[in-house]
Amino acid sequence: PDLADVAGQPQARRALEIAAAAGHNLLFSGPPGTGKTMLASRINTLLPPLGEDASIEVAAIQSLAGKAVHAGNWRQRPFRSPHHTASAVAMVGGGSNPRPGEISLAHRGILFLDELPEFDRKVLEVLREPLESGHITISRAAQQVEYPAQFQLIAAMNPCPCGFYGDTRQSCSCTAAQLQRYSAKISGPLLDRIDLHVTVSRLPTEMLLQSDAQPNAETSKIVSQRVEAARRLQLCQRGKLSVALRTDELIDGALIEAQALEWLSMAIEKLGQSARSFHRVVRVARTIADLEGNANSDKPAGTLQRVNVGHVKEALAFRQLERK
Structure with missing residues (x-):
């Protein structure tokens, strides 16, 4: 089995990568x-x-x-x-x-x-x-x-x-x-x-017919290299994966931008979600930032990427099934 076997579903593939990178x-x-x-x-x-x-x-x-x-x-x-x-x-x-x-x-x-x-x-x-x-x-x-x-x-x-x-x-x-x-x-x-809720939609018939010819589909080997690099960064910087971070570590030690915290606080209140949901979104955003930090070739290896509004927005988008 290989991730390249999966036709389409970019959001689901992305969620798998994030989940694997920190145990979400x-x-x-x-x-x-x-x-x-x-x-x-x-x-x-x-x-x-x-x-x-x-x-x-x-x-x-x-x-x-x-x-x-x-x-x-x-x-x-x-x-x-x-x-x-x-x-x-x-x-x-x-x-x-x-x-x-x-x-x-x-x-x-x-x-x-x-x-x-x-x-x-x-x-x-x-x-x-x-x-x-x-x-x-x-x-x-x-x-x-x-x-x-x-x-x-x-x-x-x-x-x-x-x-x-x-x-x-x-x-x-x-x-x-x-x-x-x-x-x-x-x-x-x-x-x-x-942490991550994903809707897997039905693919168009034409995409299914072409699914055997997707030379650009990322393989499990490629994605697993990013996953391993993100895990290594987390363990090196914090001694644990982001899924295990305590509340105080999320806010004080995760290097989250003030603007990102402010945006998330307003979004969580507007959506009527719980305090636990807030902290889980920050943990997922921390993982996304770690994956992005390893993908940036212009930064020194092992550099800790700050959690920004973009990371938080993507993380919150994965809470779609949660209800008040």
Whole structure:
């Protein structure tokens, strides 16, 4: 699999690059057959391999779950894709003799949830704690177990039950009540924790017919080089990826221009979005600035690009599915 296999979809490709550059959570929304699953499956081709310590962590969790560890995938990031019928125990772990669940098996890698609204809402809600803390605590009568769960969430969904809300070719057959119920399946707090929201539109037929002849399409190798450079810059300058920056570090240490902060504050207030959304937009803008800083050949290597209004505007555009 390679990113070059994806026809068109420049915004979705851009979102994948930003997500890979700092571990941002990402949600694709669009009609059936638009390539959401294909896009999600390409993220591992953009991520750098695991280091030795992280590989040992992943192997230990695999062993606890009774799964074999092979030398061939020693430094490979996990990619877990549980079915939407998965129970809360299957997702977070548990049992009489507690074992890691899907979120821990995805530690240091990707948790891909296809058809996100089809998951039981209670199952989705248990994701909120580990998305913030990076671990999950399982309490049983006789014992309490804590497992690491530092995963990157990539999700995909149709825009409505029939799948064609907003589609340019096929009319949506859903009622207003059906649309409301479908939207309510994903809670605001969970949606709030997903940094990048992308609508994947249906491609024109002529573009699909020409999709096999796209010599200028960027390959995963090219994009992964930018991703690795941005990650290296973040770790060198701040010791962590931008997704892990604390609130005080975002404002005081991220070198964000005052004009950018002022513009974002007004935009967030006008849109009625949350304080958490504000901070997540700044984190994404920080990642965009890091990607741009490495792309500027006129600046010394490792130069920290200031977050400007342009970075903030692009980051805010990726919050389109959030509701008040």
